[in-house]
Structure formats: C-alpha cells, structure tokens
Amino acid sequence: MLFRITGESSVEPVPAQKLAGLGILERQDLQEWVVEEPQILGEELLIVTSEYAGFENTLDRLDVLALDRDGKLVVVELKRDRADATTDLQALKYASFCSNLTAEDVQQLYQEFHSKNEATLSPEEVGNRFANFVDTDERIPVDETGWATFELDNRPRVVLAAGDFGTEITSPVLWLNQEYGLDISCVRLQAYEHDGGYLVQGQRIIPVPEAEEYMTKRRKKQDTQSTNRRPPTFNLLFERGVLREGDELLFNEAMFGEDWAPAGADERWDPEADLWRAVVTGKPGLSNNVSWCYDDEEYSFTGLTRAILLEISGGDDPYFSNAFWYWTHPEFDYQNLSDLRDAQVTASDRKSEHTN
Known part of the structure; x- marks a missing residue:
C-alpha cells in the first residue's frame, strides 16, 4: 500500500484499486504503457514487438515480446484483472512458438514494429541498439549486413503480469520453476488514483527476491546432478x-x-x-x-x-x-x-x- 503525506503528522493510506475499476483497458492502456516503459514490470527490457501474430496455423497474438539484458527472449502475457486459469499455459505456448526465433528474426521484428512510430530503421541502427543493450563482457559484434550477431537459446523467459493471481497459477508456476528450472515470473500490477491520473506499480511476487538465490543454487544443484547421473x-x-x-x-x-x-x-x-x-x-x-x-x-x-x-x-x-x-x-x-x-x-x- 502507498501512503500520502499531507502534513507534518498527517499520513493517509492510498488504497490500491483494480485496474478494471479505474477504467484502464488491457490492450489500449496497459499494453501500451508496458511498451513505452517496460520497467513497469520491474526490470530493464528492450521491447521487440507487441500483438505479435506470426505463428503458423493459429490466430493467437502474443501481448509483448522483449529481450532482457542477458540477451534472453521474454514472453510477456498481460491481464488487467486476476489471471485466469489458462494464463500460464497460454504464455508457455507462446514461449514454445518463439523458441525457434533467431537473433536476426528478432531484430527484423523490432525493425518492423518500431519503424511504425519512427523513421524506417536500417539494420545497422537496429543492430547497434541490440549490441548496446545486451550486457556482455564484450560488445556484441555487428555483421556486414548490419544485424547484431548473438545466440538466442531455445528457452525464452515468461513474465505473467496481472492484477492478481490465484493458486491455480502460482502453484504450477512455482512447481515449474523449482522442479524444471523454467524461468517464469509473476508480477502483480496495482493502480492508484493520484492528482487526476494513475500510479501503476509492478511487484514481482514469484520468484520473490529473497528466493532468487535459493532457486539459483537449486538449479545449479540439479544441473550438477544431471551431469553426474549415469546416462541411460x-x-x-x-x-x-x-x-x-x-x-x-x-x-x-x-x-x-x-x-x-x-x-x-x-x-x-x-x-x-x-x-x-x-x-x-x-x-x-x-x-x-x-x-x-x-x-x-x-x-x-x-x-x-x-x-x-x-x-x-x-x-x-x-x-x-x-x-x-x-x-x-x-x-x-x-x-x-x-x-x-x-x-x-x-x-x-x-x-x-x-x-x-
């Protein structure tokens, strides 16, 4: 909860409200805000595209596709209200679709999406943006065609962002994180009215920051056990x-x-x-x-x-x-x-x- 300080000794709570109750729309508002300022989700992201529908044999649309500072794809599924029982499965499906994208595919999607609001971007401009964004020990090279050259692994991260989450989502997400090492985050979105506008706060509830070190060690242990286990x-x-x-x-x-x-x-x-x-x-x-x-x-x-x-x-x-x-x-x-x-x-x- 936020608190408003109105005087030397006056402290007033500002209750969080449901996004739907404030008239905030999922696609026209929330999605656009995340595209404009992805730190709403609690981390630095390079937005690749939104409303992506480039999947074969389906009309499904991915809310937001991004890249994190480690150079991993991030599939973002947004719900302004409580996440429904299939939100996690929907996001995992999108992640499986995106697992086949190459670095050049992702840069071309970025070029197509961002050229709608800017002057047409050249491959060199896009490649340099990606090279400057991804945080590596050495700067990512740009090839002769202008694209940044780096490898994408086949396990995109998943971020579920919603007004609230029930156990039908948190339970399978925790299980997939802990037992299978999948990188799935749940971010609770809360909104507050303030001076005629809104304050929007994204709070990551899974994994909680205190558990990150534990989960990292657990994944390392599982990787070591898998390496040492006698192969079939x-x-x-x-x-x-x-x-x-x-x-x-x-x-x-x-x-x-x-x-x-x-x-x-x-x-x-x-x-x-x-x-x-x-x-x-x-x-x-x-x-x-x-x-x-x-x-x-x-x-x-x-x-x-x-x-x-x-x-x-x-x-x-x-x-x-x-x-x-x-x-x-x-x-x-x-x-x-x-x-x-x-x-x-x-x-x-x-x-x-x-x-x-």
Missing part, C-alpha cells in the same frame, strides 16, 4: 557408436537358462525369425529406441523385451531386471548390450571396421 544405456551406447541407426540386434538365447525356460522357448528360438530380431531406430525418446521386426512397431528396450516374453510364454521372466542383457549385437561377437556398456567398447571395435 541406450544413449551411452549410441554416443559411442556401439549402436547405430539400422543396426540389427538378436534376442539373447543364453537368457533361457535352467532357472527360467518357458515351455517350447528353446525349440522356437531361431536367429532368422522376425520374432527374435530388432532394429535400432536411433531415436532417443522413451519408447522408440528399437523397432521389432515381428510387428514393425517401435518400443523401448524394456517394452520390447517384455512383449517378447509375453508372446512366447504368456508372462515375465521372474528374474527380469535389465532389458539390455536380453539383446546381443552381431557386430560385437554377439555380446549382450549390458556387457558392451560395461566393457567400454566403441565403434572402432566393430567387426565391420576391421574387414576389407
């Missing part, structure tokens, strides 16, 4: 060149031991039969690493192994724990993939690398 077997073998797109693999006959031998499994095992063969897709998803020759469907190694066990016996191997034991690679003397991982073999150990 498929990814590691693919990076080493042990697995390549199109490699044929064979189900490991040795897995049918005395402790577990499904009825008829030994007789049915055939290295030429599609039931026992799979092809590496090269795809790094959770369920598309390998294609089963038996049905041409894509699976994870675990999913495919269980599908084969179900097909031949109607149930799981009671000792099942590691799907990579069940698959052998002909290019490595039919060793199973788990052993190939632990043996630190690489593409140079392939048979085909040593044959004429």
